[in-house]
Amino acid sequence: MAVRADSGQRAGAGSSRVPAVADPARVRNVVLVGPSGSGKTTLVEALLAHTGAITRQGTVLDGTTVCDHDPAAVRQQRSVALSVAPLLHEDIKINLIDTPGYGDFVGELRAGLRAADAALFVISAAEGHEGTIDPATVEQWEECAAVGMPRAVVIARCDHARAALEATTAACQDAFGTGVIPLYLPIRADDGGLTGLYGLLSQTPQDAAPEGAADARAALIEGIIEQSEDETLMERYLDGEQIDVATLTADLEKAVARGSFHPVIPACAHSRIGLDALLELVIGGFPSPLGHPLPSVSGVDGAEHPVLTADPSGPLAAEVVRTSADAYVGRVSLVRVFSGTLRPDATVHVSGHLPAQRTADARGGADGHDTDERLAHVYSPLGATLREVDGCIAGDICALTKLGTAETGDTVSASDHPLLLQPWDLPDPLLPVAVVARSRGDEDALVKTLSRLVAADPTLRLERNSETHQTVLWCMGEAHADVVLSRLRAGGAEVDTEPVKVPMRVTLARAGRVTGRHVKQSGGHGQYAVCHIEFEPLPRGAGFEFESKVVGGAVPTQFIPSVEKGIRAQLERGLAAGGETAHPVVDVRARLVDGKAHSVDSSDAAFQTAGALALREAAEACGTTLLEPLDEVTVRIPDEHLGSVLGDLSSRRGRVLGTDVAGAGRTLVRAEVPATELVRYAVDLRAMTSGTATFSRGFARYEGAPASLGS
Template sequence: MADRNPVRAGQLPPVDKPEQLRNVVLVGCSGTGKTTLAESLALASGAIGRAGRVADGNTVSDYEDVEHQQHRSVQLAVLPLAWNGVKINLLDTPGHPDFDAEVRAGLHAADAAVFVVSATDPVTAPTRAMWRECADEGIPRAIVVSKLDVARSGFDEMLTACHDAFDLGPDSVRPMFLPVYRDGHPCGSLDLLTGRTYGEPGPHPDSAAARESLVEAISGQDDSLMERFLAGEELDADALADGLRREFVDCALHPALAVTDNGLGAAELLDLVTTAFPDPTRRRGDGPACDPDGPLSAQVLRITGDAYVGRISLVRVFGGTLRQDTHVQVEGAGAPDSGTPAQERITTLSGQFGKLQRPVSEGLAGDLVCVPKLTVARIGDTLCDEEHPVVLPTWPLPDALLPVAVEAHTKADEDKLSQALARLTVEDPALRLEHNPDTHQLVLWCTGEAHAEVSLDRLRNRHGVHVDTVDYRVALRETFAGAATGHGRLVKQSGGHGQFAVCDLEVEPLPTGTGVEFAVRVVGGAVPKQFVSSVEKGVRAQLAVGVGTGHPMVDVRVTLVDGKAHSVDSSDSAFQTAAGLALRDAATHTDVRLLEPVAAVRVILPDDYLGAVLSDLSTRRGRVLGTESTEPGVALLRAEVPELELSRYPIDLRSLTHGTAEFARAHLRYELMPAAVAAQFTGTGHSQS
């Protein structure tokens, strides 16, 4: 490895070509120590003066109040570091599954990933799933074993566990540095390629065999290196470093090392990043060429709100150079539907270090920069030159399946709520906002409880709006149980023209899903033709609000069979009112039944949890349609479940399967609600007899 040469604290090296950049994302579940590692790297590189602190006393990565309250990261944090003349954009991601959108944005922005696994805990299923996704995308991956100083397992045992958990081929996980112990505690590490010792020196009896195994793995895909290795020639460090970089970029080898909470391993990881990790010119995929002199192609990764600056957009520049005082074209979801391309003006640029913003002159191809006050561009949108429009692919977002109904706390909050929610959903694309026209509720669809807590906290503290959470209501329907007739009569005299209309209606139920039909069977002109449409309007208006429980009525045919009119006092409004009265009268002559929405549910889960999930679905009145195997050890379950039973299902499913299941739902149809359940909404089971 190259000698360490950290620059002065807070100073970044001048970057004039993409080869001087590294974009690295930290991935791992909550509690593995990603943020602690990020702070150790910042301290080792000289970016901060004491572990975890920047100049104003804020923590490096977790600076939102809600992060301190929940003791977890909830957003993507960017830490630009300097090491050996290279700028490293370190992306620290949340570990909680509710904030998976932040992780995916970080993976999209990075050129390589560091998976952090704790020596005190097994490798979790979500971590395994993320590893598989990175493998499918061809993202180079290294492994860092954290908490080695408080471990219940040793370094070698954890590498074996990772090999098994990630289902890797032989020799693909290789330690680059071996921990050195004193009195049973790690005190340093040995670089297997250079023989250099970090920290305190100490014996390591397995170093020769480990180095030979590593050199053989590095040489395996390079004929010239393999020939030299088999000939017994001593390979120099530069040749080995070149071979390591090729193997790592090709995802054929995953280097590993250990770190401790007190900073051991940080300098080693920085050396590994600058030596073996790919620069942006070697990014996977078919994206734009990473050429600073080429056409601009940049993408918005994240948007945050600042009380003084306003909206701040974090942007990855994939090609070209983003410069101040220029105009760019916006392509993507934020672009207007008019067909006229949207334009944004780039006023100033800055580099982000945790909470702090540091002015920069330009954003070079491969770099990350922050752009203030973009008004049109949304997360995932592309910024490009007008002469060379391009749309960069976006990353998948998790489904928001947990509903949280909210109401403004005060009238003042109500006045500000709409604008605040609009800003909140721009900043968090995983959050979905719904104004339910049936229940008249304002619903925030979240990815889980932690996501809901963070969203409400940001609404309160970032946007100054207080809301109360209320019970989420599922939109129900009602229908007639049998045929009935209804009589509606409106007679009013109030001086001058009065109001007069009489309607006789027949109502009959239709098959589920039919909707509403209106028919006319009037003879002898009992209802003048000009008022037939008035009757239909009155019927449909009454059906929209229901006649029994206040829910819209569906799947009925209403037939106008008779009526009376007055040559002077009859009117459009009179016949609309009479029609509504007739429908309500018909409801007194038969039962009105409630209909509930049913969802098609799709669950992908490990076979080990299939029994528990099936049992849980049975308690939710679910009907299992079948299961099938999608891959060894993984099952796909299809079921139909009443939506009343799904309000908390994302939370319960995560608990049942320890976060290993994927869940999707889609509205299927309405069907009759059982009498026992309907009694909760009507106060009696009579309407479902």
Template sequence: MSEKTGTRPGAAGRAPAAGHPTALRNVVLVGHSGSGKTTLVEALALASGAVNRAGRVEDGGSLSDYDEIEHRRQRSVQLSLVPVEWEGAKINVLDTPGYADFVGELRAGLRAADAALFVVSAADGVAGATRTIWDECAAVGMPRALVITHLEAARADFDGMTELCRDAFGGEDPDAVLPLYLPLYGTPGADGHAPVHGLIGLLTQRVFDYSSGERTEREPTADELPVIAEARGRLIEGIIAESEDETLMDRYLGGEEIDVKTLIGDLETAVARGTFHPVLAAAPAPEGARQGLGTVELLDLITRGFPTPAEREAPGVTGTDGSPRPPLTCDPAGPLAAEVVKTSSDPYVGRISLVRVFSGTLRPDETVHVSGHGLEDRGHEDHDVDERVGALSTPFGKQQRPLSQAVAGDLACVAKLTRAETGDTLSAKDAPLLMAPWAMPDPQLPVAIQAHSKADEDKLSHGLARLVAEDPTMRLEHHPHTRQVVLWCLGEAHADVALERLRARYGVQVDTVTHMVSLRETFAGMAPGRGRHVKQSGGHGQFAICEIEVEPLPGGAGIEFADKVVGGAVPRQFIPSVEKGIRAQAALGVAAGYPLTDVRVTLLDGKAHSVDSSDAAFQTAGALALRDAAAQARIDLLEPVAEVAVLIPDEFVGPVMSDLSGRRGRVVGTEQSGADRTLVRAEVPETEIGRYAVDLRSLSHGTGQFSRTYLRHEPMPPQLSGKLREQAENGA
């Protein structure tokens, strides 16, 4: 794609107007951890002149890994934006974490981008989770290309990896995934590994040599021409198959030489439309060099093949009341509609919101309307307020470079939006809008925490509120029965980073404690109980006697109270007191300290004293009667059971079903979901799936996902309930 064409609006070869959507490209990098995404971003920045040869920005700081947590962990844990310029176009490169625990950051990047670049390591292969994301992009028609990295590795195999990518991503049309360039290998070293020092352009039949550290162009040698022929024919057929000109294939098969400019134009159109997915290659720049192998070719593909924001359909919008609104267009003069795709905190600036503008123009110091995002169940309240926009900037490493405005299609950082959270919509205050939310994974790993000290306890609530405001994939729960504060996370690494941020950013130290499942107690059979509370201590005494009968009820019935007292044995005014005492004791439990449920308590008889009986005395007598009945009956512990829906590739169905059975689960059905995925439904006790988010990832090689819904409480096996009773007695 080294020859310039102008087949599409904003394509290279026709310089787009600066500050216009046609001059913008938004591309997200997708790939597993260690595939080389961050290194590739730095290589693109170096090739475009955005950083110097040492990989430093103007203030001397590093372009990547500037976050302290990322630096310590040697792993990307958050979405980052790196803008570069190439041939008159501004490219917003969104680097995403590759680890599954931070898939929320990846989904935010997908929302903000108009095309995806899948990064695959030539040494490691294609991860199952990467295939899942590819399918999600395909479902929404997002244009995609692939870049194979780590070609310098000893075990790298470009041809073999290309075939793997065709199998993994080609689906029913593997010829829609083909390389645009072939690696040019040098002389093998002592270890037998031949270094890659150039690329052979299949369409132009030109060689781009990077061996000197600078990209040079030459004609192929006689030895290189046969290497080109077969791959070039395959590529041309793949491009022609996607061409809008239906005569091209017949002309090509008839022996006509198709003009290279025509092929490049059709290639760009097919890439932008999302029907053809070119494969490119990349390798780091040698020490002191400015251009890494494949970086120029990749920048050309992004600017000329990937769509402009104006070519992509914007998310749907409604009024804040749900009323319909016309579809958005990527017009700087249109109504303002922007979305917060990431929220972070800076110790000096405060809250910073990364915003994608879909329509209109966002300017500093103007008042906008912030509309909520419907994630109240995760601790994110709905918003419907006006806020003043602070300074606009674009990030570059630790720097924030000021912007005068952000037009439709662009991304910008907005300072001091104190109420806006990730997923919120920014719109004109006199014409508020609400964007349809993007899909967010549901956190399934519970982490119970408590303040480390009294000083931390005072700051905990504020720190947690700010933490969940930044991350919509995290859910905060204050459990009413266990009285635990629980952070629901996507995995262990997600939880570790959250707690580290809580400590480092907000000065709150917490300890993790064992997550408690909300157990219940119930009577296994009918039992009588007598409560006698009689005290005489000189002066006014206490006198209350009541007799009850307790019987079990079906699951979900709760606690029922019935009055069958005759003859006024318990005065009318004290019957509510007995019920109050019974319910208070039921909430505390009667065996192992868990709330009592699913019983009917019937008040049968009792005695009162004309002077010494009181509300407090009969409350105490009611509680004593319930405890007495419990001592004469078998008490069952009830555990919560969830309906678990596990979506996995077909190859993992057997291991997953076996694992669920080992967790005392009951598989209730399976159903096909797509071409090669199965949905397994099972009923599993909550006590057995506390770490299922972690275990399923290991079991399915990162390709499985699950959800759970509370079904009911049911009796726990005697051997398990016995252990819990022993623990309760020892603790008492």
């Protein structure tokens, strides 16, 4: 049975061949990485068609499209969402994991890296005309290197009118390092068109060696030998010995699996040139789940647990790498199984987040949760189509439906042996977007849709600010924000955006003595409280201090705490500073020095009111100073952008605290910047540095704000 996860339509039973394996050694999980427009999705569809997983590019065997029928929707879906497409080649199941190429969706990229055991970097052959690789693509390469991911480079779109295969290969070598070496050279017709590939190791086809093949082959062999674990191989080669192709191939495959050698293969999706070579590399050079390190694991109580292995009979440990919602099938969880086997009708345990994160979940989702849920079916995903299978073994990827509590990043384990996988690192969303329901009727839809989006997207953080009374979505960038807003509206919530408000503070401008007087006589029991209080501002960050210097019982002892309570309540309610908006008051000392009470009409409530009135009187008499939050910002940038970034920080009233070397060609800048100047910084920094810079921010303290902010 096949289910259309994006449209709610069922396809006929047995609508396409579902690859099935029983041994993790016969699985390859490969993530496709590269910039938008490089040809990743087209290459995936070409490989599916080439191996018979679909009848032609863009379709499954029953004619249902892999993605949505609307071309515009297809482009948007492909550009922002991770998807999985399995194929079978030489009895090896290859799960192709297509990831977005735009920087805002780095969360989807990291989810793809988590689910994969190797990466194919897809670079368009048209890149060669620029002479360099896009800096954002180099960032993606470094993302892969940071997690030790084996990588190969595919030069795609070789039939493009502006294709420059050789120049693109050279650009990849400059950008990615000396470990990037071609395995094949293009064979061209007289008109320059690509007709095939020449294998540098096999030297086939023998009668079609392109110009420069001998030098390229020598460079390849030297690169392989340099990475070989056989220390005598280089000496034998330098002595003139001809190293046999079988030895070189075996060493190449080992070096690729170790992540120290990155072969380059040209490929053309439409003519299918290079697809067989690419599949051969994936099967022979990329590691199976048995050869790739697995995430660390603990018990749900934090207890240590033995290291996992990709054993189908081991303890069940799987992870939700992506979550989506569909009106027909409900919540769809894309799951990578690391250990054990997922079977239909089993009861599983869903665990969310590490114990240390349970009270303050940095990813913006729900607090830590542990629940048992019963599975119905297990599916093999092919794009948006779900095909029912009998189970999913360690090392494989599957889809589960209607796991009501599962969020992206959650662990799925056995109910009688619950586990928790160490979550993967995710960047902090740093672009705030304030949303408001267009009408009262949209408020319920907004709340429901937001909860689904936050559960599905770990790079989206939801903040309901009690001071500004705004609902703020923290996003990765403008493109991410656009997608989130689109999904909110698709969920039935009509929303508008409004300027993000930054919470301010006020303090007293100078010291002074005031009287808080609350006296009411209106028949019956009256209210009487008078307190004389000296107020003074304190240094930034000192908070609130209260002391009593009352002598002679002018204010009865039992009412002194009431005065403090009233002042504290007014501190939280806030005072206005040059405008109509009230802000909480900080860094003030209040000294109760005198007062009056009535034997009948004085009460706790009366002295609370008098204390609050005294603070308001102090604001009138002493004046107030508006304080703005100051954030400590750390920016990691390529050296060529250092000057523009420093100048921009200065224009934002920032103070540079220092700079440090942050690796080859990169600098780490530390600065203090007012939070009001950082609302759009995620967007502006990306524009300034072509997406190559990253930054983090954290609250430092409050400081006096310009008078213009209080107006």
